[in-house]
Amino acid sequence: MITVVDYYVVASILFAIGALGFLLRKNVLVMFMSVELMLNSANLVLVASAKSFDLARGSAFALVSVAVAAAEVGVGLAIIIALFRLKATVDAEEITNLRG
Amino acid sequence: MEVLERVAFYVMAVIAVASALLVVVNRNPVASAMSLVGTFLAVAGLYLTLNATFLSAIQVLVYAGAIMVLFLFVIMLLNLEREPFDLPGFGRIAGFALSVVLLFSLISLALNATARPETSARGGSGAEIGDVFFSDYLFPFEMASLLLLVAMVGVIVVARRRKPEEEEEGEA
CATH class of the missing domain: 1.20.5 (Single alpha-helices involved in coiled-coils or other helix-helix interfaces)
Known part of the structure; x- marks a missing residue:
């Protein structure tokens, strides 16, 4: 029997892989994709746990979080484009303007 | 039906984890983006196994559709080259160790959760979600x-x- 715990485990693995990508990669775009991965795993936990309570309500929560993710991706990619115009690179280690 | 459900869950879970790993490992950003589509579709499949049908459709439309198109447009706009391979420094080893610790602590948390009976009051269809959104x-x-x-x-x-x-x- 597949229980909610199995979904939690899958979401944990996805979240850890997202964290790994965010910490190891230097390409800002791939780091951003890893953040999307982590957001997705959080959504998965939300929906899986909603199954024991009220799936419609949990799906509504997850839907709002999808809308927030969409807005976040738009703004984040716009910032990456502006950054690329400024520095001509997407390497996170070369972007040090804010370093004192 | 029971076996079918199990098989669907494991197939989707394996695809999700494998393509998530490919996102991180690939050095070509376009290949990373394509693997990310795989993860999104597999998570949509996991939503289907949870009976969250509307959210599954939204996942495909918004994530695998809109967000990925945005990513691909930006990758092509920026005209990126492949990342050169370089030896891992202290920061990357620390990052790897940190995410392994994160993985095990999250999994131990997940395994400690008690599986409550799955007695959802309502399903995850579009009509029921619309009902929730336009009332509460x-x-x-x-x-x-x-x-x-x-x-x-x-x-x-x-x-x-x-x-x-x-x-x-x-x-x-």
Whole structure:
């Protein structure tokens, strides 16, 4: 029997892989994709746990979080484009303007 | 049916984890983006196994459709080359160790959770979600639309090409 715990485990693995990508990669775009991965795993936990309570309500929560993710991706990619115009690179280690 | 459910879950879970790993491992950003589509579709499949049918459709439309198109457009706009391979330094080894610790602590947390009986009052169909949104959660729903509008305006302001005279103003 597949229980909610199995979904939690899958979401944990996805979240850890997202964290790994965010910490190891230097390409800002791939780091951003890893953040999307982590957001997705959080959504998965939300929906899986909603199954024991009220799936419609949990799906509504997850839907709002999808809308927030969409807005976040738009703004984040716009910032990456502006950054690329400024520095001509997407390497996170070369972007040090804010370093004192 | 029981066996079928199990098989569907394991297939989707394996695809999700494998393509998530490919996102991180691939050195070509376009290949990473394509693997990310695989993860999104597999998570949509996991939503289907949870009976969250509407959310599964939204996942395919918004994530695998809209967000990925945005990513691919930006990758092609920036015309990136492959990342060169370099030896891992202290920071990357620390990052790897940190995410392994994160993985095990999250899994131990997940295994400690008690599986409650799956007695959902309502299903995850579009009609039932619409019922929730237009009764209890009308305000969050409207706030989400406002958020998307603000994000749209913000994206245009941030990403637009500035005229030279404005550039000087910004620096002054």
